[in-house]
Amino acid sequence: MIPLFFLVVCSEGVVAFLLVVKIGPFRDLIMNCLDQVKMRRATVLTIAGTIFAILLSNLFSILKIQNKGAKIGTMTPMDQVLWRTNLLEATLMGFTLFLGFMIDRIHHYMHKLIKLRSSNGVAKDVAERLEKEKLVLNQKEEKAAAELKQLRNEVSGLAENLKKLKLESADKDKRIESAESEIEALRKTKHDLFLEYDRLLEDNERMQKQFAGYRS
Numbered sequence: 131m132i133p134l135f136f137l138v139v140c141s142e143g144v145v146a147f148l149l150v151v152k153i154g155p156f157r158d159l160i161m162n163c164l165d166q167v168k169m170r171r172a173t174v175l176t177i178a179g180t181i182f183a184i185l186l187s188n189l190f191s192i193l194k195i196q197n198k199g200a201k202i203g204t205m206t207p208m209d210q211v212l213w214r215t216n217l218l219e220a221t222l223m224g225f226t227l228f229l230g231f232m233i234d235r236i237h238h239y240m241h242k243l244i245k246l247r248s249s250n251g252v253a254k255d256v257a258e259r260l261e262k263e264k265l266v267l268n269q270k271e272e273k274a275a276a277e278l279k280q281l282r283n284e285v286s287g288l289a290e291n292l293k294k295l296k297l298e299s300a301d302k303d304k305r306i307e308s309a310e311s312e313i314e315a316l317r318k319t320k321h322d323l324f325l326e327y328d329r330l331l332e333d334n335e336r337m338q339k340q341f342a343g344y345r346s
Contacts, residue, residue, distance in 0.1 A: 131219060132215070132218060132219060132222065135219065135222035135223060135226055136222060138222075138226050139222055139225050139226055139229060142225075142226065142229035142230060142233060143229060145160055145233055146229060146232055146233050146236060148160050149161075149233065149236045149237065149240060150236065161237065161240060161241075164233070164237045168237075178227060178230060181223050181226060181227060182223075182227060184219075184223060185220055185223040185224060185227070188216040188217075188219050188220040188223070189216075189220055191212070191216045192213060192216045192217055192220065195209050195212055195213045195216070196213070
């Protein structure tokens with residue numbers, strides 16, 4: 131049994147080393163194999179329980195041999211051989227269980243690390259996408275600010291033109307009022323001239339009648 135446990139301990143050491151240190155495709159291969167092994171969790175726990183029971187039995191045998199030697203004051207050569215054999219087997223089984231537990235934890239945390247890296251990659255992609263969107267929004271904001279400035283300039287120019295038009299309109303209104311006043315004055319003058327003309331005609335007719343009376 132000792133050579134078997136030596137082989138198991140060496141194999142577990144190699145597996146743990148390949149899980150910790152990435153060498154080619156071996157880590158992925160071992161991760162896939164461990165995934166398949168964990169799918170048969172009941173079998174693994176049964177084997178681990180059997181090894182643990184044998185370990186307890188060996189420890190019990192070691193204590194029994196030590197107690198026997200303490201009672202008689204020394205251990206026989208056969209007891210010494212059995213004690214050393216049981217101690218070596220217990221040590222190998224303890225290392226087997228310990229390395230199995232370490233491999234299980236390393237496998238578990240490797241899966242977590244892979245998920246975290248995947249999440250980190252997704253978060254990085256999201257951050258890059260948000261950064262691009264932010265850049266696009268900044269460009270749109272700058273463009274909108276430039277357009278707003280241009281519109282303000284246009285509104286300012288239109289306001290100045292409107293002010294000029296109002297001034298020109300007020301000036302034209304004044305000119306129209308002045309022209310209407312002049313027309314009204316001309317109409318009044320025309321009316322007065324027509325009245326004066328009628329009076330002159332009447333005076334002329336009267337004078338002609340008077341002149342005709344003097345001649346006759």
